[in-house]
Amino acid sequence: MILNKIKSSIQEPRITLVGAGPGDPDLISLKGVKALNTADVVLYDALVNGALLNHAPEHAIKIFVGKQSDDESFSQDAVNKLMIDYALNYGHVVRLKSGDPFVFARGFEEINFADSYNIQTEIVPGISSATGVPGLHKIPMIYGDLSESFWVLSGTNAKGEISADLRGAAKSNATIVVLMGIEKISEIAAIFKSEGKERLPVAVIENGSTHEENIIVGIVDTIAELIEDHEITSPALLVFGNVVSVHPAFDRIRDFYAVLAEG
Amino acid sequence: MILNKIKSSIQEPRITLVGAGPGDPDLISLKGVKALNTADVVLYDALVNGALLNHAPEHAIKIFVGKQSDDESFSQDAVNKLMIDYALNYGHVVRLKSGDPFVFARGFEEINFADSYNIQTEIVPGISSATGVPGLHKIPMIYGDLSESFWVLSGTNAKGEISADLRGAAKSNATIVVLMGIEKISEIAAIFKSEGKERLPVAVIENGSTHEENIIVGIVDTIAELIEDHEITSPALLVFGNVVSVHPAFDRIRDFYAVLAEG
Numbered sequence: 001m002i003l004n005k006i007k008s009s010i011q012e013p014r015i016t017l018v019g020a021g022p023g024d025p026d027l028i029s030l031k032g033v034k035a036l037n038t039a040d041v042v043l044y045d046a047l048v049n050g051a052l053l054n055h056a057p058e059h060a061i062k063i064f065v066g067k068q069s070d071d072e073s074f075s076q077d078a079v080n081k082l083m084i085d086y087a088l089n090y091g092h093v094v095r096l097k098s099g100d101p102f103v104f105a106r107g108f109e110e111i112n113f114a115d116s117y118n119i120q121t122e123i124v125p126g127i128s129s130a131t132g133v134p135g136l137h138k139i140p141m142i143y144g145d146l147s148e149s150f151w152v153l154s155g156t157n158a159k160g161e162i163s164a165d166l167r168g169a170a171k172s173n174a175t176i177v178v179l180m181g182i183e184k185i186s187e188i189a190a191i192f193k194s195e196g197k198e199r200l201p202v203a204v205i206e207n208g209s210t211h212e213e214n215i216i217v218g219i220v221d222t223i224a225e226l227i228e229d230h231e232i233t234s235p236a237l238l239v240f241g242n243v244v245s246v247h248p249a250f251d252r253i254r255d256f257y258a259v260l261a262e263g
Numbered sequence: 264m265i266l267n268k269i270k271s272s273i274q275e276p277r278i279t280l281v282g283a284g285p286g287d288p289d290l291i292s293l294k295g296v297k298a299l300n301t302a303d304v305v306l307y308d309a310l311v312n313g314a315l316l317n318h319a320p321e322h323a324i325k326i327f328v329g330k331q332s333d334d335e336s337f338s339q340d341a342v343n344k345l346m347i348d349y350a351l352n353y354g355h356v357v358r359l360k361s362g363d364p365f366v367f368a369r370g371f372e373e374i375n376f377a378d379s380y381n382i383q384t385e386i387v388p389g390i391s392s393a394t395g396v397p398g399l400h401k402i403p404m405i406y407g408d409l410s411e412s413f414w415v416l417s418g419t420n421a422k423g424e425i426s427a428d429l430r431g432a433a434k435s436n437a438t439i440v441v442l443m444g445i446e447k448i449s450e451i452a453a454i455f456k457s458e459g460k461e462r463l464p465v466a467v468i469e470n471g472s473t474h475e476e477n478i479i480v481g482i483v484d485t486i487a488e489l490i491e492d493h494e495i496t497s498p499a500l501l502v503f504g505n506v507v508s509v510h511p512a513f514d515r516i517r518d519f520y521a522v523l524a525e526g
Contacts, residue, residue, distance in 0.1 A: 029293070030291055030292070033293060101398065102403050111401055123398055128394045131366055131388070135366070135386055142367055149415060149417070149428040154412070157411045165435065168434070174428055
């Protein structure tokens with residue numbers, strides 16, 4: 001009897017890595033909601049919509065572990081350790097990350113770290129903004145003669161440099177989606193220009209799928225100016241490719257260049 | 264009074280395009296579930312999990328519009344027309360598609376067709392198997408020195424041919440995800456071989472995120488044989504790239520080649 005009592009009071013430590021999706025709180029998966037429903041602790045990132053925390057029980061501990069600018073208090077190392085510590089002491093930790101946890105986020109390192117402690121882990125994928133957000137604006141990734149594939153890159157690699165893959169991407173016929181690239185837009189546009197793609201259509205989507213969403217559509221040649229004029233800031237994603245030309249806002253740009261060509 | 268009565272009995276026609284996710288019925292978004300909850304009609308594809316239909320009201324009409332092999336009764340044209348017809352006569356049509364509706368599926372054409380009838384449309388993105396399924400197997404898309412980007416392609420393009428983009432993909436350092444490529448595996452592997460990538464790690468995931476899920480891990484040189492030996496069939500996705508080497512099943516392959524190298 002006493003043994004049973006002790007057993008039932010000790011929570012089984014486990015960690016669920018949940019992708020919260022691109023921003024709209026209703027774009028989390030049903031599986032993610034169910035994980036939150038049974039959370040004892042939620043560790044969440046900066047870009048995670050706060051409304052999602054309402055899916056966790058009232059008693060659950062909710063901790064913001066997002067990196068704020070110049071604030072190094074929550075390094076990846078610190079998050080890893082918090083995750084283990086809370087799992088061992090409280091039971092079910094939900095690690096809530098924006099987008100999909102295995103695309104750009106450090107989901108792999110976090111799961112590996114938990115595995116090294118023999119703590120049970122589960123992964124719940126999320127809608128990556130790379131695929132979900134352009135679709136919300138009726139920009140298809142792959143479409144007829146316009147594109148047969150799409151290539152997703154980060155604006156900067158792990159070393160903080162522009163990825164060498166961007167040059168290959170600019171040469172290719174794929175739809176190119178660049179996440180976290182808005183601050184490097186001039187350098188990124190220069191790479192496309194060096195491949196003779198000054199007039200390639202580009203869409204910039206800020207705060208995709210949220211109420212603060214903004215989209216601008218242009219071409220490589222002028223996109224950096226447009227971003228400055230419209231004061232678009234992070235988080236925003238860039239879509240380079242002919243598929244952007246199907247967006248209604250592109251009609252006026254096409255007309256403009258048609259006039260120039262005839263003039 | 265009479266006018267009001269008539270008005271309230273006529274449903275406002277509208278169409279919601281919903282991504283059902285990769286297979287696990289709990290990987291649909293909360294927003295997708297809410298759309299289904301208010302559906303008068305659900306038009307669903309072959310790869311959509313039947314359990315999702317339980318989110319629709321009992322009175323809702325549920326119609327399978329998936330293409331079965333050699334059965335041309337539901338062409339894209341027929342689906343488009345059904346969608347409009349049901350919206351005008353019944354109200355809210357949910358068009359439920361596997362994965363994300365704007366990645367490979369013909370979501371763009373369907374939305375465009377509805378727009379041409381001035382029917383109100385909404386898009387609910389889904390988890391694309393391209394990003395969600397490898398993550399479920401703890402294979403990251405982007406990871407440290409192993410990969411700085413990922414490139415998603417279809418095994419065949421709109422004309423039924425292998426996409427010309429595959430050659431560029433095989434040359435690149437990106438993680439390459441090929442959807443619907445299992446039947447063309449010999450030709451696809453040959454492209455990677457022609458780029459000297461015989462030993463590039465490959466994962467094949469069949470029925471990702473469902474109870475019938477299967478994963479095999481190998482290298483380009485032998486993947487076609489492995490697929491045949493394990494009788495892997497469609498739907499399955501292919502992941503080419505060094506990120507696959509972090510999968511536990513790859514250890515034994517690495518050891519095998521290490522032995523060969525020393526032998």
